[in-house]
Amino acid sequence: MCGIVGYIGDKPVVDILIDGLHQLEYRGYDSAGVAVQCGEKINVYKAEGKLENLSSVLMQHKDEYSASTLGIGHIRWATHGAPTVVNAHPHTCNCGNLVIVHNGIIENFKELRVKLEKLGAKFKTQTDTEVVAHLIAYKYADTQNLTKAVQLAVKEIEGAYALCVMHNNDKNTLVCTKRNAPLLVGIGNNEFYVASDVPAIIKYTKKAVYLNDNQIVTLSREKMVLIDENGNELQPKIETLPWEPVALSKMGYKHFMLKEIHEQPDVIRNILVGKLHTTEEPIVLNEVKLTRETLKNLTRIQIIACGTSLHAAMIGKYIIENFCGIAVDVEASSEYIYRKTVTDANTLVIGVSQSGETADTLTAIKQAKAKGSHVLIITNRPDSAMAREADSLVPVSAGIEVSVAATKSYIAQLVSFYLLAMYMAEIKGSLESSVLKSLKTDLTQIPQKIEQMLSHKEKIQQCAKIYANTKDFIYIARGINYPTALEGALKLKEISYINATGYPAGELKHGPIAMLDESMPVLSILMKGSVYEKLLSNSEEAKARNARMIALTNSKDEKLKDLFDFIIEVPDIQELLSPIIAMVPLQLLAYYIAEYLGKDVDQPRNLAKSVTVE
Ligand code: AGP
Numbered sequence: 271m272c273g274i275v276g277y278i279g280d281k282p283v284v285d286i287l288i289d290g291l292h293q294l295e296y297r298g299y300d301s302a303g304v305a306v307q308c309g310e311k312i313n314v315y316k317a318e319g320k321l322e323n324l325s326s327v328l329m330q331h332k333d334e335y336s337a338s339t340l341g342i343g344h345i346r347w348a349t350h351g352a353p354t355v356v357n358a359h360p361h362t363c364n365c366g367n368l369v370i371v372h373n374g375i376i377e378n379f380k381e382l383r384v385k386l387e388k389l390g391a392k393f394k395t396q397t398d399t400e401v402v403a404h405l406i407a408y409k410y411a412d413t414q415n416l417t418k419a420v421q422l423a424v425k426e427i428e429g430a431y432a433l434c435v436m437h438n439n440d441k442n443t444l445v446c447t448k449r450n451a452p453l454l455v456g457i458g459n460n461e462f463y464v465a466s467d468v469p470a471i472i473k474y475t476k477k478a479v480y481l482n483d484n485q486i487v488t489l490s491r492e493k494m495v496l497i498d499e500n501g502n503e504l505q506p507k508i509e510t511l512p513w514e515p516v517a518l519s520k521m522g523y524k525h526f527m528l529k530e531i532h533e534q535p536d537v538i539r540n541i542l543v544g545k546l547h548t549t550e551e552p553i554v555l556n557e558v559k560l561t562r563e564t565l566k567n568l569t570r571i572q573i574i575a576c577g578t579s580l581h582a583a584m585i586g587k588y589i590i591e592n593f594c595g596i597a598v599d600v601e602a603s604s605e606y607i608y609r610k611t612v613t614d615a616n617t618l619v620i621g622v623s624q625s626g627e628t629a630d631t632l633t634a635i636k637q638a639k640a641k642g643s644h645v646l647i648i649t650n651r652p653d654s655a656m657a658r659e660a661d662s663l664v665p666v667s668a669g670i671e672v673s674v675a676a677t678k679s680y681i682a683q684l685v686s687f688y689l690l691a692m693y694m695a696e697i698k699g700s701l702e703s704s705v706l707k708s709l710k711t712d713l714t715q716i717p718q719k720i721e722q723m724l725s726h727k728e729k730i731q732q733c734a735k736i737y738a739n740t741k742d743f744i745y746i747a748r749g750i751n752y753p754t755a756l757e758g759a760l761k762l763k764e765i766s767y768i769n770a771t772g773y774p775a776g777e778l779k780h781g782p783i784a785m786l787d788e789s790m791p792v793l794s795i796l797m798k799g800s801v802y803e804k805l806l807s808n809s810e811e812a813k814a815r816n817a818r819m820i821a822l823t824n825s826k827d828e829k830l831k832d833l834f835d836f837i838i839e840v841p842d843i844q845e846l847l848s849p850i851i852a853m854v855p856l857q858l859l860a861y862y863i864a865e866y867l868g869k870d871v872d873q874p875r876n877l878a879k880s881v882t883v884e
Contacts, residue, residue: 273297276434279461287343290470296879298347301358306341344371351396363407367438374430527673535717553693557663575622578676582683584753593691603630615642624679625880626654734862746775748801758856765864775808786815796823799845
């Protein structure tokens with residue numbers, strides 16, 4: 271939910287910290303700060319709001335830190351305490367010699383705060399993090415060794431943390447540790463880069479060590495020393511980062527979201543490479559380790575996810591049940607982890623996550639693994655914590671997705687579900703070869719159908735202008751596109767702040783229809799197929815209440831013009847694959863409405879790209 275960075279070496283540290291925080295803005299952006307070893311003391315600079323506010327503060331103190339080569343930084347998504355300068359990280363002990371940045375949540379911070387106040391700690395903030403600064407400082411007073419102090423302190427902490435710690439007495443030392451939050455160490459020449467995620471260090475080095483839970487790393491300009499929670503020295507596992515130093519630029523688009531929507535045709539082509547060779551050959555998923563025997567005998571699947579990934583999971587349910595005849599449950603991770611679940615060794619558990627770091631989903635799949643389930647992860651980050659927990663992996667290969675609103679990663683998740691379901695159906699023999707062939711053929715044709723839609727965006731822009739000034743918005747659909755209605759609503763809601771809701775169309779008459787009047791836009795995802803007629807009659811029911819009717823459809827029925835005020839036409843596609851086609855115009859509609867309203871499309875208020883706290 272926050273991003274942390276650190277550097278120790280021989281380069282000007284502040285530029286490295288700010289650039290790293292800029293690359294981590296997708297993790298939160300309500301305040302930011304850095305701590306820099308400036309000669310005989312550690313200076314802390316903080317600012318509320320966007321990162322550029324911190325840069326402005328720093329500009330006024332350039333002479334203080336221009337020679338500095340050790341520091342830590344933080345960009346915040348507030349969990350405890352309002353996003354003020356005081357609550358912004360870094361946080362310090364009473365005297366300011368011990369400074370830390372933290373991503374995560376300290377579950378027992380209240381008890382620790384009481385204990386530390388009794389020891390004389392003077393708290394300045396409302397944050398959970400500040401207890402860690404005081405706790406380590408007290409341990410340091412006893413041990414006079416920063417690594418040992420961190421090692422002792424974290425034993426008293428419950429919750430999730432990724433920490434970078436500095437002490438004014440140790441001007442050649444940076445100590446970092448983590449538990450249930452991501453942290454990696456980039457390796458340079460007599461220098462080390464620490465960050466919550468790859469984009470913050472990829473431009474400097476491709477060699478990195480991903481810290482595992484409870485490991486503590488002590489960095490100096492000369493070396494890295496890695497220990498476990500008991501102080502036993504470990505051999506760091508140096509990996510090559512799986513990313514190219516992507517030019518995280520908008521490539522001429524006004525927002526990352528628009529760029530990422532336009533990347534979708536190539537993202538699909540990229541996913542299919544190596545997995546769907548020809549329509550005559552079986553699907554290849556090399557990192558799915560389920561034995562044929564297991565798959566043949568599989569009777570139950572649970573899919574666990576959050577947000578947009580949950581909507582992908584809901585479509586995955588339709589697809590897997592249709593292709594494989596296996597019962598599938600879908601559940602929000604945050605619900606799954608707090609109930610007594612019936613998960614066992616005969617259940618395949620699928621975790622879906624763009625980031626692979628979402629705390630709720632990570633906790634859920636760890637619970638499932640503990641119950642003996644085979645855990646298969648569908649993620650855009652094969653280097654993530656979830657991917658490391660997985661027994662089987664389906665990387666969605668959508669490339670780094672910067673915009674907080676998920677778009678290309680969602681489409682990539684859907685395509686991955688189609689591939690997984692076909693893969694299982696081929697092993698189970700549950701789908702006729704003619705149906706498989708038709709699905710494979712049509713799947714390969716989807717990229718150009720999306721390109722066709724992207725080249726006719728003006729109709730969507732027109733729709734956005736007509737319907738942007740509304741407080742509420744309803745999306746309705748049936749069958750495999752019911753989750754499409756939910757996702758369309760979430761996209762609009764999270765970037766325009768319009769109160770958008772998706773409903774199964776059959777549910778409208780059981781309450782929501784009371785909200786309909788001439789002020790309410792109702793968008794009907796009217797794709798040809800088994801539920802087309804039923805949805806048409808639901809749309810007529812809505813029209814009869816004077817709702818402002820919009821259709822998203824591949825039907826050429828002229829009569830639709832009598833029912834709908836606005837029609838968004840999409841290319842023809844078979845019903846089972848229609849969620850991919852239907853989603854793209856809904857992404858564009860949400861984008862253009864938010865852009866028309868002047869919203870911060872890529873970094874909507876209150877949100878973060880990766881929710882690494884429960
Ligand atoms: C989607 O647009 C949102 N950013 C959010 O709902 C997101 O899908 C959710 O937080 C899950 O993230 P994950 O896929 O990285 O687990």
